[in-house]
Amino acid sequence: MKVEILTKTENGNIQKEIIAKIKDLINFKNLEPGDKLPSERMLAEKFGVSRSNLRETIQKLEFYGILKSMPQSGTFIENIGVTAINGMLDDILRLETPDFKSLVETRILLELKIARLAALRRTDDDLKEMRTALDAYNEKVRAGEDAVEEDLIFHLAIAKAAKNSSLNTFMLVITPGIITNFEKYHVCDKNQSFMGIQEHEDIYDAIKNQDPKLAKAKMKVHFKVLYQYCYNI
Amino acid sequence: MKVEILTKTENGNIQKEIIAKIKDLINFKNLEPGDKLPSERMLAEKFGVSRSNLRETIQKLEFYGILKSMPQSGTFIENIGVTAINGMLDDILRLETPDFKSLVETRILLELKIARLAALRRTDDDLKEMRTALDAYNEKVRAGEDAVEEDLIFHLAIAKAAKNSSLNTFMLVITPGIITNFEKYHVCDKNQSFMGIQEHEDIYDAIKNQDPKLAKAKMKVHFKVLYQYCYNI
DNA sequence: CAATTAAAATTGGTTAACCAGATTGGTTTG
DNA sequence: CAAACCAATCTGGTTAACCAATTTTAATTG
Incomplete structure (x- = not known):
């Protein structure tokens, strides 16, 4: 009774792993809203994933208004509080494929x-x-x-x-x-x-x-x- | 009063061009539901766009349930009628960034x-x-x-x-x-x-x-x- | 020493090469 | 003649190299 929509059945899990790691990064490294994330290359290596997968995930979080990529500059945390970001990330991680x-x-x-x-x-x-x-x-x-x-x-x-x-x-x-x-x-x-x-x-x-x-x-x-x-x- | 959400402000236009071309392809070449689209490389060249841009667009149309990519096989038109597909594509093309x-x-x-x-x-x-x-x-x-x-x-x-x-x-x-x-x-x-x-x-x-x-x-x-x-x- | 400027390194984005697996067409074999 | 099989080819996905613009750094100059 599951419907393939709103989540990619394939890369879904790897994406969720990456999102969880980004969340840890924000909390553990005490990154605040407006701060810059490490570069894509660095994160990809640190997380042990491919840069393309990481980029896809970043785009998804951009879609949800949590991150914002600036060309030739970096990826930044949107200017919403860390509480809200944590709440939203938890929600995104918990999202199931709608029945x-x-x-x-x-x-x-x-x-x-x-x-x-x-x-x-x-x-x-x-x-x-x-x-x-x-x-x-x-x-x-x-x-x-x-x-x-x-x-x-x-x-x-x-x-x-x-x-x-x-x-x-x-x-x-x-x-x-x-x-x-x-x-x-x-x-x-x-x-x-x-x-x-x-x-x-x-x-x-x-x-x-x-x-x-x-x-x-x-x-x-x-x-x-x-x-x-x-x-x- | 515009909000950056649900559409990428940047690649938005190029994506819409690609979607329009895919729509023309389906209609002009009389592609029916279930049919296979030409390969990504071919389409990218034919449309005069980069393969990555084309892939992003295909993923978007996958999200809307219009296309379906199968690894090592091809991209297929979902099994909904050509009328519905045309209607949905028109709608997607007309979608504005919500105010x-x-x-x-x-x-x-x-x-x-x-x-x-x-x-x-x-x-x-x-x-x-x-x-x-x-x-x-x-x-x-x-x-x-x-x-x-x-x-x-x-x-x-x-x-x-x-x-x-x-x-x-x-x-x-x-x-x-x-x-x-x-x-x-x-x-x-x-x-x-x-x-x-x-x-x-x-x-x-x-x-x-x-x-x-x-x-x-x-x-x-x-x-x-x-x-x-x-x-x- | 401070201000300026130029060059080197870093960034996200793009392009091209590569990979594993599915497809296809022709060949072989029963 | 039909079915089985194998290799060449084509596929979407992945990885690595490249690009242009920005940021940082360090050298230069007043």
Whole structure:
């Protein structure tokens, strides 16, 4: 029931080892925020790992805002306190690969908010894109074909209309794991797709009429089956 | 008002160019899901970029579940339809660096859900960790010192208790941007910290008593000031 | 002795060479 | 003729050499 996302299954362990060693370095050597880390070459040798692996790990910690590499200068500890850094590093080390349940739970949360925001912020162009996606979906379903992709496109169109780039990014990050599991466990069968037509139209209408409460409610209906399924798996 | 997160400010543009070229390749050469991409060396030359840049981009698309590299074998297109891939690639290309407003909006959404889940799922160990973090926070505030870090640790402890790894990851991803902006715009002044003591205690009590609704409500109170601030910036 | 400047060493980033394993095509063999 | 096998080749991953810019050091000069 594990999903390969947000963590590299391969280098994951070696990366975690490196992160732990960096944490030790910061604590043991009493490095303070703003201080410079030893050079990549030195650290790679000290840790007994390749420089490329070390660089990948540093990039990951840059992504989490803990380190910052300056070209031809060095890698620095971001200007947040050592307590916070320790807490975040512990969390990163403890992070597991999200299971399907986590993904679905999170997706529903995101999509409910997105529906609300989309109803509030959608432009006419957004609406047009949603309509196009929805038509493509309906056509596929009526033809009795698989429409998981078209479904996805519709939901991404809504996300775009919500005008929140963080939410958009998270939707994208979550999506592949969802799709893979859908296909693996055959979550979407034909019947559900047919029900989906009306549910999608309801969501679309609510967003069109700029009714955030209704949009969220209709999205909730849409996810009800998925929600229950996810909790019985 | 831009935050350096979720996108590399530097190689961002070159990466987007590469992604666009990969998209063209898939569409123009009619590559289907499951197909193998040309080798890294070939693509690097064809695109006129360095192999390392190409590899970084491929890893990013692997992260989004669009490509999959197999050692000593090749890079393959994941088994999702070409429509979905096009939609996702478009989205990735359009992704902006989240602004502060997006971050705060998303953080509040995540934290409200997290508070609810934590109240439902917290173990006694979780509670102990939260208590420790909270004590550290209170002490700092009462001493008149800055307590942004201790605040963060407390919130991360709640997130841990929510037992949802996706939500945990997203909190971590969002956090650095929030901290940076907090410091930049002096969001947290001493008065707010003092109010924070009671607010935090309320959240803690609700989670301790396993009252999800109250936990969410108290978290909402806690974020009210931030929310308003965020919408007036 | 202090200020200046130039050169040498150090830095992260990039490029090219190398590696082990998977793939492939042709050859051999039953 | 088909199946088994082996070597040449191609693959992503790794390592080492290289680059340009920065930082440090030391020599020079007023």
